[in-house]
Amino acid sequence: MSISAAPFDQGEFRNVSRRDASGAPAPYGRSMTGSIVTPAADTESGVTDHERTLAGSLSADDFKALFRGHPGGVAVITAEGPDGPVALTATSVSSVSVDPPLLIFSVSSLSSAAPALLAAETVVVHLLDAEDLEIARLAATSGVDRFADRTLWSRLVTGEPVYHGVRAWVRCSVVERMNAGGSTVVAAHALQSDITRDVAPGEHGDALVYHNRTWHRLGEHSRIGD
Numbered sequence: 681m682s683i684s685a686a687p688f689d690q691g692e693f694r695n696v697s698r699r700d701a702s703g704a705p706a707p708y709g710r711s712m713t714g715s716i717v718t719p720a721a722d723t724e725s726g727v728t729d730h731e732r733t734l735a736g737s738l739s740a741d742d743f744k745a746l747f748r749g750h751p752g753g754v755a756v757i758t759a760e761g762p763d764g765p766v767a768l769t770a771t772s773v774s775s776v777s778v779d780p781p782l783l784i785f786s787v788s789s790l791s792s793a794a795p796a797l798l799a800a801e802t803v804v805v806h807l808l809d810a811e812d813l814e815i816a817r818l819a820a821t822s823g824v825d826r827f828a829d830r831t832l833w834s835r836l837v838t839g840e841p842v843y844h845g846v847r848a849w850v851r852c853s854v855v856e857r858m859n860a861g862g863s864t865v866v867a868a869h870a871l872q873s874d875i876t877r878d879v880a881p882g883e884h885g886d887a888l889v890y891h892n893r894t895w896h897r898l899g900e901h902s903r904i905g906d
Contacts, residue, residue, distance in 0.1 A: 751891035756806040756819040758841045761796025765841035768793040769820035781870035786863045809847040810886040810897040848875040
């Protein structure tokens with residue numbers, strides 16, 4: 681289950697795919713790959729200024745402690761792989777742009793679904809509420825066939841697997857990937873969506889949240905102000 685944030689690799693991220701070989705801007709919507717660019721080292725010491733700055737980086741335990749108190753909405757991401765459909769549960773999904781409609785999520789290299797998800801040109805992001813808890817648990821459980829029960833899912837006409845009855849899902853085209861520590865950050869362009877249970881502005885909508893290794897449901901009891 682992709683539920684914890686990972687620190688970015690040292691170095692500056694540079695988008696290397698926005699331009700083609702001639703230097704002209706690449707067409708939007710093409711699958712692209714980002715890279716981590718390491719600054720040049722000091723010629724005498726071999727140590728970069730950037731590395732000196734990061735010499736006091738937080739430990740893994742301290743970084744985990746930071747996010748232990750930071751809840752996240754729950755999503756399940758699916759794709760069609762060479763050996764069949766794959767799925768994972770994630771709390772890293774976030775909208776980053778309305779025009780164009782873009783979202784991002786991260787995929788841990790430790791996930792069994794990672795190879796297929798990172799090779800896919802399209803994915804389906806399921807945005808869950810508390811009624812979808814079993815789907816969230818299923819996609820977060822290691823060593824099980826997440827698609828064994830054929831009553832739970834079907835394929836869209838475009839081929840991607842989608843779970844039935846979830847609060848909402850959005851089919852996306854992957855437009856960019858960036859290595860980040862032990863994970864890959866994926867940017868995706870929303871193409872098609874479906875909402876089964878809409879949420880009125882200002883309402884909690886029984887949102888499903890993962891916080892400190894526990895599932896939570898938002899409701900009137902959790903509202904503290906507008």
